[in-house]
Amino acid sequence: MQTIPLAGPWELRLDPDDADDDWTDVSSDGTIYLPGTTDEYGYGEETDERTRAHLARTHRYEGAAWYRRTVTIPDSWDRKRVTLTLERTRETELWIDGERVGSRECLSTPHVYDVTDEISPGECSVILRVDNDADSMDRAGINRSHAKTEHTQTNWNGAIGDLRLEATDPVWIEDVRTFPHASEQEVGLEVTLGNVTGGELEGTVTTATRSVNTDETHAVAPSEHAVTLEGGDERTTVGLTYDLGPDALTWDEFSPAVYELDVSLAVDGNETGHENGFDHELTTTFGLRDFEADGTQFSINGTTIFLRGRTDCCVFPDTAYPPTSTAEWVEHMETAKAYGINHYRFHSWCPPEAAFEAADRVGIYMQPELSQWDNSDSLVGDDYEYFRGEAERILDAYGNHPSFVMFTLGNENQGDEERMNELVRHCRDRDDRRLYAYGANNFLSSPHPGADDDFFITANVPNDPDASHWDVERTPIRGTGHINDEPPSTTTEYSEKLEPYDLPVIGHEIGQFQIYPDYDEKRKYTGVLEARSFERFEQSLADHYMEGSDTDFQAASGALSITCYREEIEAAFRTPGFGGFQLLGLDDFPGQGTALVGIIDSYMESKGLIEPYEWRRFCSARVPLLLFDQYTWTTSEDFEAEAQLANYGPDEIAGTTPVWSITADDGTTIDAGELSTQDVPQGELASLGTLEASLADVDAPARLEVELAFESADADDAELRTSYPIWVYPSSESESEPGSPTTEPDTTPDSDVDSPLEDVTVANRFDEDTRALLDEGETVLLLPEPSALRYSLEGSFQPDFWNYEIFKRNGKPGTLGVLFDSDHPLFESFPTDDHANWQWWRLLRHSRPIVLDDAPAEFEPTLQVIDTIYRNHKLGVYVETAVGDGKLAICTLDLSDGNAPEVRQFRASLASYLASEAFDPEPAISTGVLDSLLNAGQADDRAYGDDAGAWVEYE
Structure with a gap:
């Protein structure tokens, strides 16, 4: 296999009115370097927009753009099969030496053109037309999706990632699909071979594999298989089984062992009439994992897990498009994992190959989606065929990645439910290596899982699960239902609301607590997007005579937001049999009116609000919990709490002793004790016992800290600890149990104020x-x-x-x-x-x-x-x-x-x-x-x- 990189300078001509049928004798508007976009090189309208809705593009271009360059094709490519690949772009058309090759319209996968018939040795003109006009991809839901919206990724024009010409012999390996079976320590292979020599050929397929990102290397001896390649335009598919042996390494969030698989094809010269014969090699990766819906929870290789998700909306302010470098994605995901995240949901878009490669290495469970966010007409009419093709391309392009465990058809879609279910079935029939659902939070006014869904992502559940009308009464399964409306406690959970469902349920876009910005952040935005919205908000603050207050506002609002995020997350962990949650967000969303809801900013950098290890205390594979009815107490009461431990780590916790303490702000111990030593099974929310303490001797009023920790021979238990603030006040002879908030508040004080208002x-x-x-x-x-x-x-x-x-x-x-x-x-x-x-x-x-x-x-x-x-x-x-x-x-x-x-x-x-x-x-x-x-x-x-x-x- 030989390649010619197409990265470098290209001539550019803008065609906003779509006036050109081709580009032969027309002069260019300048030079642009690909991979890249017109925004990055200053083409298009220079904007002065100062919208508060989202970040501002410094330049904007919408319409057709023509890219042209000349390449030299070597003589050795004569009679080779040649393809041209554009890793990620918009709607494209391709011309080679003035001959139109074809067009592609996928947003989520590489555009691959077979140019064998158009390419010949010598000088070769490559002309690429990229169209990002809104009407060019006139599909319901695409323009609002995060594949194209101005609120995050923007509607850029250009081509990013790997751009290349590639030559193979006329006999080649077109695709290798891997079907791992962790329980059987083997991987099935589906090898697709191409042959355009015109005749049937005999050849040999050789496979070899080895682990690549593990401390302990595991390699399997090569295996050879005789194959017969059909002639003509048909492809030959060969099914193989590769036994990895008893030392095989499995893939999960805890130990993400990735294997590289080398597959080579050789056809002897006697078969081909060519002295050296034909050969081709293709390398892919896989992980040995079985990801399943096990009742109402997820499991990987038989281990019950809890999804702690981040909603990724394609926020990359410097470029306004996603990275195509694995190293960049690894850094991105390691940051998220430091905050306890083990799952990415890609909101109405699908990331490039590098993201899957990074997730494989880091141990992240991935859920890409179709580029569809349509609240009314999802999959109606001709859109179905387009999105069906897009789904097939995504599954084919990224299906081998062990991190690719879930797939949905988009965000909050409403439309043709029968076709949604049909497309889910079609995807599963095509590729059964992952779980499927017809959307995230579909049918907002009447939430319900699809008939063929493997899991259910929703923000609300109907009060009556059997209700069939359109607008049903609904109850949240996230903090928007209780944090502001019910007296604070640590007892809220959702098991009663989820009882009707026999599949995993995931809390949709939980959190969304706005945090005031520190306007110094605007200085970070030095790429194609500028934070002009921040400038307007900062000016508004100054106009209200509070210039410079933003730092303090961020600290105070951020602290409250974290308090609410913790309650939101712990309510999910307190729910037995819950599938998990998807945060919105761990990081900021600078669009849709500027939703600064992240504990870290749009660059995945800290705001200084909380350290990752502190966040992991309540967002991790193992989370200790204390359940108590109120945060405010009096000295006439005894504090009482149930200790629990959610253990979604890799294994059982054996022989651990829960220890607890209550301390005052000055370090004085009010009370302390320990619960019985016990084993905590993997995959369970375990009740550990009840702790009680008298508050009679507390020097009230006081803020106290209640801590729960664990002692055992396992050093990892040292990180298992949590603490909660409580407030203790003096008892009153007239006190009664704190009640619910009044519906019609009366701010008039009672006559029996405890401390008399003298004078x-x-x-x-x-x-x-x-x-x-x-x-x-x-x-x-x-x-x-x-x-x-x-x-x-x-x-x-x-x-x-x-x-x-x-x-x-x-x-x-x-x-x-x-x-x-x-x-x-x-x-x-x-x-x-x-x-x-x-x-x-x-x-x-x-x-x-x-x-x-x-x-x-x-x-x-x-x-x-x-x-x-x-x-x-x-x-x-x-x-x-x-x-x-x-x-x-x-x-x-x-x-x-x-x-x-x-x-x-x-x-x-x-x-x-x-x-x-x-x-x-x-x-x-x-x-x-x-x-x-x-x-x-x-x-x-x-x-x-x-x-x-x-x-x-x-x-």
């Missing part, structure tokens, strides 16, 4: 009476009625879902948590960090953040709510100012639930602070501004932003 007047309106008290030098605590707040938002504990611009139609406030100085005397008796945690849930959920944009520029609320990047309001739920000779404190937290110990304690801390000399505010806000903020019947657009009707599609 403080409580008011509900900023009226003449209140102003008179302030003029007389009184101290006033204003707890305004919501109807009195002209400029305010609804409260929320949870950070905004995805981003405000996309989902503001759902009525969410869009806020991102709170920021304050925990050393402020207001919190003297209310232990807290500088950000929200679970003890803030009741206080924040029905709070009423006030929009303080009309306050003086330098004014900073004591308890600031972080607003969405789309508004950047200066928001507060506790502010203070001197008014005349008096002192005014305004609190819009929800203080109504006097039965909740954390609410009662905050009220006590507030009362103590207001009665102290430390409460001595400056005259920060004028009476006129206070009148404007606190004396109006309803909010206006400044508080809520523009209305939104449905999903926002950006240009």
Whole structure:
């Protein structure tokens, strides 16, 4: 086999109006280097777009582009079979020496042209037409998919990856498919041979294999097989079985042993009439693995696993296209694996060969998809034939990779369900080496698995699984259902909701907690995409007199986001028999309105929010868990928790002893103990026992840390540990069990506030009476009625879902948590960090953040709510100012639930602070501004932003 690389300079001509039928005598617009894109070399429109929807392309070109270069074909290629390969591109047409060869339209696999009849030795003109016009791939769902959308990969024009001409003898190996059987320690081979000599030939196929990425090398002796090659245009397929022997190495996430398989074909010269005969060699890889749906969970080689997925949306800002280098993908995946990820779902796109090669080496379970995201007409009409062909090409191109374990037809599709099921069956009939489903979160309003699905990816399940109507009542199986709506605990799980299903269920796109950006990140974007959206958001922050606050906002919103991500992930682990989850996201998504939901950024680099080992404490193959009913306690209660261990590691944990401790912030041990020594079976969520501790002697109020760890002879158990914060408050004679949040919150404090408000007047309106008290030098605590707040938002504990611009139609406030100085005397008796945690849930959920944009520029609320990047309001739920000779404190937290110990304690801390000399505010806000903020019947657009009707599609 001989190759001529086609990488290098090409002449380029842009043809946006599609005016040229070919390119022979027309002059070029310049030179471009392939592999590459028009964006990278500055061709097309130089943009000044400053959309907030996504990153901005520095140059944009859409339409046909012609690429031309001359190559020299050696004499030795005479009578050879010649192919031209373009690893990844858009819709293409090819001309050789002025003769049109054909066209290709696949987005997910190489474009391969047989140019045997067009190529001859000597100078050869190669002309390539690449068309990225939106109408050129006019298939439902493609333009919105992550194969082409402007929100991530962009609709680039060019050719990337491996570009080459390749010559073989007229007898060659066209394909080798591997069918591993781990349980039998063998691999089946399906070798497809080509022969265009015109006659039948006898030859020999030789196979040899060896492991390539393992500490222990395993090689198998070569094996020879006589074959007969048919003549004509038909291909010869030979089935072989290769016994790997008892020392065979298996592939999984823990020990991803990859084998290289060399297959060679030799035909003797006596057969061919050529002195040296014909020969060809092809190398492929495989892994010895059996990946199966085992009841409601997945297994690999008989070991039950739990999918901890990352949703990959093709975010590569420097190039706006995916890497085709294995080394780059290895780095990418090792970063994800450091955060406990073992699974990639490629949202509505399929990555190139290098990604599969990297996943093979790193040990990642891959789920590529068709380039389809269609909420209405999926697989309708002629689209079916296109997507069927695309599915076949994906399976044929990447099917040998052991990491390729799952395949779906796209994202959130709705359309012809019968054809979806038909295509799933067709894929399985063609290639049974993996599991299939007809989509991720298909049929949003009536979620259900397809009739032929092997697994079910969904965000919600119907309350009535037998309901057949279109829009059914649904319940989430992710944190959007309970984190903001149910009092915090560590007991939520989904087993009852999943009981009707007998196949693995995967939580779809869990998380999506928005984090405020650090605008210094924009300096990273020096490639074809610029973060002009960040510039607009940063300017908005400055316009609201908060320039430079972004770093603190990111730290506080990021800490809350991680708290919510942990609960989201642990709820999945607490669910017996759950298949796993797919995070959205581990990293940021800079499109669709700018969804900065990642704990790492778009470059897969840390934001400094959490170390990988800390994240792995709750996102790993083995996760210790503590189940308890509440995060806030009193000294009259005994803390009680059930210890569990989710063991989806490679094997049983034998003879381990769970040990626990409860410590105060100063290191004082409140209590400690151990549970019985026991074995934890592989693939099970094991209950280890119950721990109990009296809280009577706690110096309340206090924040405590409850830790669970393990002691055994296995050194790996040292990494098995987890801890949870709890808050303990003084007991009260009038206390009762903390109840659920009130539906209609009343911010008026109860009359029996634990600490009396001495010399403080409580008011509900900023009226003449209140102003008179302030003029007389009184101290006033204003707890305004919501109807009195002209400029305010609804409260929320949870950070905004995805981003405000996309989902503001759902009525969410869009806020991102709170920021304050925990050393402020207001919190003297209310232990807290500088950000929200679970003890803030009741206080924040029905709070009423006030929009303080009309306050003086330098004014900073004591308890600031972080607003969405789309508004950047200066928001507060506790502010203070001197008014005349008096002192005014305004609190819009929800203080109504006097039965909740954390609410009662905050009220006590507030009362103590207001009665102290430390409460001595400056005259920060004028009476006129206070009148404007606190004396109006309803909010206006400044508080809520523009209305939104449905999903926002950006240009």
